Amino acid sequence: MSETPRIVYCNCTYAKVVPPEVKGEVLRRLCASGAEFEAVADLCDLSARNDPALKRLAGGGPVKIAACFPRAVKWLFHAAQAPLPKEGVEILNMRERSADDVSRALLGGAP
Amino acid sequence: MSGALRIVLYEGPGAVPLAEEERFQTMAALLNGGFEVARTRVVDAAAQLVLGKFENGGPALPAAAQRRDISGLEPAQVVESARETRDQAGARKLEAWKPWFPVIDYDRCTNCMQCLTFCLFDVYGVDQQQKITVQNESNCKTDCPACSRVCPEVAILFPKYKNGPINGDVVKQEDVQREAMKVDISALLGGDLYGSLRSRQADARKRFSTERDESKALLERKRCLKELGKQLDIPDEVLMSLPSAEDISERAERAKAKLAQRQARSQTVKDTRPAPSDKEWGI
Numbered sequence: 585m586s587e588t589p590r591i592v593y594c595n596c597t598y599a600k601v602v603p604p605e606v607k608g609e610v611l612r613r614l615c616a617s618g619a620e621f622e623a624v625a626d627l628c629d630l631s632a633r634n635d636p637a638l639k640r641l642a643g644g645g646p647v648k649i650a651a652c653f654p655r656a657v658k659w660l661f662h663a664a665q666a667p668l669p670k671e672g673v674e675i676l677n678m679r680e681r682s683a684d685d686v687s688r689a690l691l692g693g694a695p
Numbered sequence: 696m697s698g699a700l701r702i703v704l705y706e707g708p709g710a711v712p713l714a715e716e717e718r719f720q721t722m723a724a725l726l727n728g729g730f731e732v733a734r735t736r737v738v739d740a741a742a743q744l745v746l747g748k749f750e751n752g753g754p755a756l757p758a759a760a761q762r763r764d765i766s767g768l769e770p771a772q773v774v775e776s777a778r779e780t781r782d783q784a785g786a787r788k789l790e791a792w793k794p795w796f797p798v799i800d801y802d803r804c805t806n807c808m809q810c811l812t813f814c815l816f817d818v819y820g821v822d823q824q825q826k827i828t829v830q831n832e833s834n835c836k837t838d839c840p841a842c843s844r845v846c847p848e849v850a851i852l853f854p855k856y857k858n859g860p861i862n863g864d865v866v867k868q869e870d871v872q873r874e875a876m877k878v879d880i881s882a883l884l885g886g887d888l889y890g891s892l893r894s895r896q897a898d899a900r901k902r903f904s905t906e907r908d909e910s911k912a913l914l915e916r917k918r919c920l921k922e923l924g925k926q927l928d929i930p931d932e933v934l935m936s937l938p939s940a941e942d943i944s945e946r947a948e949r950a951k952a953k954l955a956q957r958q959a960r961s962q963t964v965k966d967t968r969p970a971p972s973d974k975e976w977g978i
C-alpha cells in the first residue's frame with residue numbers, strides 16, 4: 585500500500601526569491617485544506633545551520649516539498665548531511681510555477 | 696548544535712480547530728518570525744511547543760513539550776510566546792545573517808578545487824576523503840556569487856541568486872560551453888584582467904609621463920573592475936580584494952601540497968597523529 589506523501593512548505597523568509605503572492609497563496613490554500621503539513625521558515629537557513637529538522641523532514645517517507653528549484657533543494661538537504669531519498673520525493677518550484685499549480689500538486693485534488 | 700524550536704499547531708482531539716483565516720495568519724506570523732511550525736492532529740515526540748485551542752484537558756504531550764493555549768491571542772502574541780519558549784528551551788535563535796552561501800552539486804563537481812583556491816574568505820575546505828566541501832557558510836559575502844563563476848562545471852549554486860543556473864535552475868548545454876571557455880581562474884579574473892590593466896596603466900603612464908599617475912591608475916583599475924563586477928554581479932568589496940593571478944596559483948600550489956601531505960599521511964599504516972583541524976584544511 586502506498587503511503588500518502590507528507591507535505592513540506594518553505595516560506596523562503598530571508599529573501600524575496602519566491603514571489604510573495606505565490607508563496608502566500610500556497611500557504612493560504614494549505615491552511616484552508618484539511619491537510620497536515622510542516623512549514624519551515626527557510627530551508628537555506630536550516631541547511632546552513634545543519635539543523636536536525638532536515639533529517640526528520642528527509643527521513644519520514646514520501647514527501648512533497650514546495651520550495652524552489654529541485655536541484656537547489658536536493659543539494660541543500662545533502663549539504664546538511666540529510667540527503668533526500670532517491671524515490672518518493674517531489675519538489676515543487678514556487679519560483680516558476682503558479683500557486684494554483686503548486687497547490688494542486690501538493691494537495692492532489694483534496695479540498 | 697541546538698536546532699530550531701519545533702512548534703506544533705495542534706488541531707486534533709482535545710482541541711478546537713482554528714478558523715481558516717486565523718490559522719493562515721498565525722502560521723504566516725510564525726514563519727515570518729523565523730519559526731518552523733507543523734499543522735497536525737497528532738503530537739509527535741519531537742514537539743517542543745504545542746499551540747492550540749484546547750478543551751477537555753487537551754492532548755497528551757511528550758515530556759519535554761510545553762503547551763500554550765492560544766485562544767484569544769493575536770498572531771503577534773503567539774509569536775511572542777514562541778520566542779519566550781525558544782529562549783527558555785535554549786533552541787537556536789534567529790540571526791540577522793541572510794542565508795547566503797554556496798551549495799555544491801556533487802552530480803557535477805569534479806573536485807578540481809578551483810573554488811577553494813579562489814575564495815578569499817575560507818568558505819571552502821576538504822573533508823576526510825579529500826572531497827571539496829563548504830565548511831564556513833557564514834563567512835560567505837552576502838550576494839556575492841563570484842566562486843560560482845570560477846567553477847568550470849557549473850556545480851556551485853546559490854539558491855537565493857536571481858538567475859539560472861546559479862539559482863539551481865537546470866544547467867543547459869550553453870551554460871557548460873560558456874564555462875568551458877574560462878580556461879582557468881586566472882584567465883577569468885587574474886591573468887587577462889590584470890594583464891590588460893597593467894598594459895592600460897603603462898599606456899596611461901606614457902601619455903601622462905609628466906605627472907605621477909598612480910591615482911589615475913587606481914581609478915582605471917576601479918573602473919575596469921566595476922565593469923566586470925556589473926557583468927558578473929560581484930560586489931565591489933569583493934572585487935577590490937580579489938587575489939591576483941600570482942596569489943591564485945600560489946594558493947593552488949599550497950592546496951595541492953596539503954592534499955598530497957594528507958594522502959601520504961593516510962597511507963602510513965600506524966599513523967597516530969590527529970586528523971588535521973578544519974583550520975588546517977581551510978587553505
Ligand code: SF4
Pocket residue numbers: 594595596597601602625626627628629651652653656657660854855
Ligand atoms: S530552499 Fe529555495 S525557497 Fe527555500 S529558502 Fe532556500 S531559496 Fe528560498
Ligand code: SF4
Pocket residue numbers: 799803804805806807808809810811827845846847848849850851
Ligand atoms: S570549482 Fe566546481 S568542480 Fe571544482 S571543486 Fe569547486 S565546485 Fe567542484
